[in-house]
Amino acid sequence: MKANRILYVAKEVVPFTASTVMGENCRHLPQTIQEKGHEIRTFMPKWGCINERRNQLHEVIRLSGMNLIINDTDHPLIIKVASLQMARMQVYFIDNEDYFSKIRLDDPALLSREFKDNDERTIFFARGVLETVKKLRWSPDIIHCSGWITHLLPLYLKKCYKDDPIFSSSKVVLSLFDDIQTEPFEDNLANLTLFQSIEKGDVSLLDKPAGINLAKLAVEYSDGVLMADENVPEELCAYAKAKGLPVLDYDRTAVENGSFVDRYHSFYTDL
Numbered sequence: 001m002k003a004n005r006i007l008y009v010a011k012e013v014v015p016f017t018a019s020t021v022m023g024e025n026c027r028h029l030p031q032t033i034q035e036k037g038h039e040i041r042t043f044m045p046k047w048g049c050i051n052e053r054r055n056q057l058h059e060v061i062r063l064s065g066m067n068l069i070i071n072d073t074d075h076p077l078i079i080k081v082a083s084l085q086m087a088r089m090q091v092y093f094i095d096n097e098d099y100f101s102k103i104r105l106d107d108p109a110l111l112s113r114e115f116k117d118n119d120e121r122t123i124f125f126a127r128g129v130l131e132t133v134k135k136l137r138w139s140p141d142i143i144h145c146s147g148w149i150t151h152l153l154p155l156y157l158k159k160c161y162k163d164d165p166i167f168s169s170s171k172v173v174l175s176l177f178d179d180i181q182t183e184p185f186e187d188n189l190a191n192l193t194l195f196q197s198i199e200k201g202d203v204s205l206l207d208k209p210a211g212i213n214l215a216k217l218a219v220e221y222s223d224g225v226l227m228a229d230e231n232v233p234e235e236l237c238a239y240a241k242a243k244g245l246p247v248l249d250y251d252r253t254a255v256e257n258g259s260f261v262d263r264y265h266s267f268y269t270d271l
Contacts, residue, residue, distance in 0.1 A: 003268040006033055007140035007170075008042040009129050011147025011179065013091060016050050016082070021229055021255075022177045026146050031087040032261040041138060043129045045149060046080055046093035049104035057082045057093060063135050068127055070120050071192055075099070077128050094128040118181065119189045119209070126153040127195070130161055139166045142268050146175040146228065151214045152193060154221035155203070160196045171271050173264075174222040176240075178231035181211030189214075212236060219243060224271050226264065246271065 010026035017023050026042070034040045050057070063079040078095040094100070099121045130153065133140065145153050154172045161167045186192075190206035205213045205220070216239050219225055225240040227250040240247050248267050254260040 003038065003141045003265075003271075005039045005138065005140045006030075006041075006142045006144060006268065007133060007138075008040060009143060009145050009150045009153060010042065010044050011149045013042065013044050015084075016044065016055055016091065017047065022146055022175075022179065025175070025228060025255075025260075027084075027087075028258070029144075029261055029264060031084075031089055032258075033265060034087075034089065036265065040089070041133070041136070041140070042089065042091045043132070044091060044093060045100050045125055046078075046095035047103055048101045050093070052080070055082050060092070063092075063132055066131060066135075068124055068131070070123055075124060077124075077131065079132055092132065094125050094132070096124060096128075099124050116186060119185045119192055122149050122152050122214075123192060125149050126156050129153060130156060130167070134161075134164065134166050137166065140170050142173055142271070143170050144173045144175065145218065145222075147177060148179050148181055148211060148214065151218035154218050155193065155198065156195070158221045159198045159202060171223040172221065173224045173226060173268065173271070174218050175226045175228040176215065176232045176236060177229040178233075180215055180233060180236070183211075185209040185211070185214070219245070224248075224267060226267065 008026060008030045012020055012023035012026060014023040014027040030040045030042050057080045060079045060081050066077045067074040068077055075096055075098060080093040080095055081090055083090050157167055157172060187209060189209035190203045193203050203217065205217045212233060212235065215236055219240045224246040226248045227237060230250050230252060248263060254263055
């Protein structure tokens with residue numbers, strides 16, 4: 001397909017978060033793809049560890065002001081933006097005081113599941129990204145998801161937004177990393193995800209609300225899967241391949257020398 005417009009949705013992006021495999025990947029991939037002549041947008045959560053003054057974030061008033069109802073409660077959606085001047089890139093931030101301000105990616109609590117609302121957090125982020133892109137009136141050919149916080153986005157795209165003209169031709173590429181939540185989510189995760197045309201059978205994997213099952217659900221509703229980390233659980237790799245989806249295996253050399261960008265670019269166009 002022609003992948004002219006690519007939406008990157010990520011848990012981490014350097015320099016707003018620390019240098020990790022995912023953070024570096026999600027920083028340099030969009031820039032290089034943009035330099036190849038494609039139009040890109042990048043979204044991430046506005047984690048509490050992100051210093052707004054140092055990174056010169058500012059609210060985009062025309063995109064903010066919407067409320068998302070999750071678990072029968074209204075939650076305001078705030079959109080902020082910052083520029084990476086040398087890369088000529090803008091990064092949009094999904095913000096909400098309840099869901100993001102208290103979490104620092106350098107805090108082990110994020111991984112130990114001290115925060116019991118990670119289920120609502122991932123729902124809010126996925127829906128917040130899609131609603132904001134609608135407001136931008138920008139139709140992506142590819143939506144590239146990276147990190148556990150993005151794992152519900154493929155479901156919402158394919159079940160709730162597939163008939164929206166903005167997303168009717170969008171395909172989802174899922175990058176899998178070694179960030180699968182090891183502690184279970186709340187027992188009612190499956191029920192919380194229900195929205196518009198989503199039915200219980202669509203999210204039966206979440207009857208056991210484990211991080212590995214959330215990742216499998218993301219695979220279910222994706223059009224292609226990239227193994228972006230050498231430590232992705234083998235169970236998850238096998239699951240993606242068993243689905244018959246296009247899968248690009250991890251290549252350490254390509255990651256180290258930067259040629260993974262060309263591999264990913266070819267993967268986009270072959271979908």
